[in-house]
Amino acid sequence: MNIAVIGTGYVGLVSGVCFSEIGNQVICVDNNGAKVEMLNEGNVPIYEPGLKELMVSNMQAGRLSFTSNIAEAISQSDIIFIAVGTPSLPSGEANLSYVEQVAIEIGSHIESYKIIVTKSTVPVGTNDRVRELISSISSQPFDVASVPEFLREGSAVKDTLNPDRIVIGTNSDRAIKTLKKLHRPLTENLIITDIRSAEMIKYASNAFLATKISFINEISNICEKVGADVTRVAEGMGYDKRIGASFLKAGIGYGGSCFPKDTQALIQIAGMVDYDFRLLKSVVQVNQDQRFQVIHKLEEALGSLKGKTIAVWGLAFKPDTDDVRDAPAIDIIQHLSDAGAVIKAYDPIATANFRKEVDVASISWEENPLQAAEGADALCVLTEWKEFAHIDLTELAEIMKDPIMIDGRNLYSAEQVQASNLQYYSVGRPGLT
Numbered sequence: 001m002n003i004a005v006i007g008t009g010y011v012g013l014v015s016g017v018c019f020s021e022i023g024n025q026v027i028c029v030d031n032n033g034a035k036v037e038m039l040n041e042g043n044v045p046i047y048e049p050g051l052k053e054l055m056v057s058n059m060q061a062g063r064l065s066f067t068s069n070i071a072e073a074i075s076q077s078d079i080i081f082i083a084v085g086t087p088s089l090p091s092g093e094a095n096l097s098y099v100e101q102v103a104i105e106i107g108s109h110i111e112s113y114k115i116i117v118t119k120s121t122v123p124v125g126t127n128d129r130v131r132e133l134i135s136s137i138s139s140q141p142f143d144v145a146s147v148p149e150f151l152r153e154g155s156a157v158k159d160t161l162n163p164d165r166i167v168i169g170t171n172s173d174r175a176i177k178t179l180k181k182l183h184r185p186l187t188e189n190l191i192i193t194d195i196r197s198a199e200m201i202k203y204a205s206n207a208f209l210a211t212k213i214s215f216i217n218e219i220s221n222i223c224e225k226v227g228a229d230v231t232r233v234a235e236g237m238g239y240d241k242r243i244g245a246s247f248l249k250a251g252i253g254y255g256g257s258c259f260p261k262d263t264q265a266l267i268q269i270a271g272m273v274d275y276d277f278r279l280l281k282s283v284v285q286v287n288q289d290q291r292f293q294v295i296h297k298l299e300e301a302l303g304s305l306k307g308k309t310i311a312v313w314g315l316a317f318k319p320d321t322d323d324v325r326d327a328p329a330i331d332i333i334q335h336l337s338d339a340g341a342v343i344k345a346y347d348p349i350a351t352a353n354f355r356k357e358v359d360v361a362s363i364s365w366e367e368n369p370l371q372a373a374e375g376a377d378a379l380c381v382l383t384e385w386k387e388f389a390h391i392d393l394t395e396l397a398e399i400m401k402d403p404i405m406i407d408g409r410n411l412y413s414a415e416q417v418q419a420s421n422l423q424y425y426s427v428g429r430p431g432l433t
């Protein structure tokens with residue numbers, strides 16, 4: 001099939017590459033000329049395991065190309081995916097200006113029947129708006145479908161090639177037939193539904209996962225007070241098939257470009273129809289508070305943070321990505337700086353992106369984890385990168401001024417900690433604090 005993907009971010013680029021990998025002819029469009037140039041040279045602007053190799057091999061096979069010329073991409077395609085960003089507005093609502101702009105451009109260039117598929121996460125009713133915008137400009141035939149994306153950064157290629165399910169929301173039999181054919185090589189789990197339900201499935205899924213995370217984080221806070229171990233509690237819960245083991249890892253809360261903005265957007269979507277989504281509002285508040293557990297533990301260990309040197313391991317919102325959008329590390333580092341601490345930060349991949357997000361004077365960017373920890377009064381682990389898990393904790397304790405570790409991700413086992421001299425605080429594991 002001939003496919004155009006508009007937007008070459010985490011979703012658009014990975015989708016485009018994977019559609020070409022399963023034999024389609026794909027042309028990816030971005031209005032960022034520098035990005036398109038980089039992609040055409042075979043370089044990937046984001047860090048995503050396995051993406052570059054797959055992208056280059058499909059470019060070489062002649063199935064994948066990049067352009068900033070949207071008219072050219074539309075004329076060469078039967079299916080057009082919209083995969084541009086829908087970031088939060090200050091109100092929490094999704095900013096739909098990028099999606100609307102693309103709809104207007106499609107309307108201006110469409111010259112024959114197309115299937116327009118929205119992959120971006122958009123509030124209920126947005127696909128109807130896309131249809132209206134295109135129809136107001138063009139009288140060419142087209143169908144609209146909502147096919148929300150569920151990939152996870154860090155395993156985006158794997159998730160896209162082996163999705164749990166594909167949701168196809170449309171009222172057109174013709175579009176259903178084509179989109180089933182396109183996605184069937186990826187999974188048998190094709191959920192065919194109406195557009196509004198498809199739009200809602202995406203928000204409901206993310207809100208539910210965020211709820212699981214805030215739930216286990218609240219349980220971890222109680223575990224600390226009653227002397228239970230949240231990792232064992234989560235294990236004991238997770239074997240129950242009705243609950244499931246995933247997303248029950250206590251820590252410093254969720255971050256990234258999806259859960260924070262999508263939970264806020266769903267609260268707004270509910271509010272627009274006079275529904276007060278109390279549960280989700282609490283999930284968001286719990287998540288925000290959880291970030292500051294790291295600070296409370298630091299203060300418990302050190303007293304005032306003024307003039308103290310704090311090492312930070314991990315800036316990305318999760319491992320295997322360079323994405324720092326709404327990473328807990330942003331709030332934590334800002335708070336440390338406001339409290340007068342001197343920060344020594346290290347991340348294997350995300351430092352360059354992080355430096356654009358925070359503007360604090362009292363921070364140095366270190367080359368490796370031990371360099372960051374050297375001479376520090378305390379160390380905070382904020383992202384569970386694999387390279388941190390293998391560090392010799394005895395050596396670490398020796399190079400720190402005070403061997404205090406706040407492990408926000410429960411990265412280390414009791415054995416590892418007990419064999420070292422660390423004064424160790426983790427999340428919901430009181431035996432280990």
Ligand code: NAD
Nearest residue numbers: 007008009010011030031032084085086098120121149153
């Ligand atoms: P992103 O910000 O990484 O990428 C968006 C891209 O669109 C950018 O490269 C930008 O230059 C381009 N763009 C913007 N306007 C354009 C236009 N008019 N023409 C052409 N290109 C344009 O965004 P992302 O993280 O890939 O997310 C895209 C959407 O997918 C969002 O709605 C997001 O919520 C959703 N989503 C994201 C993830 C994720 O893990 N990142 C997962 C599932 C769903």
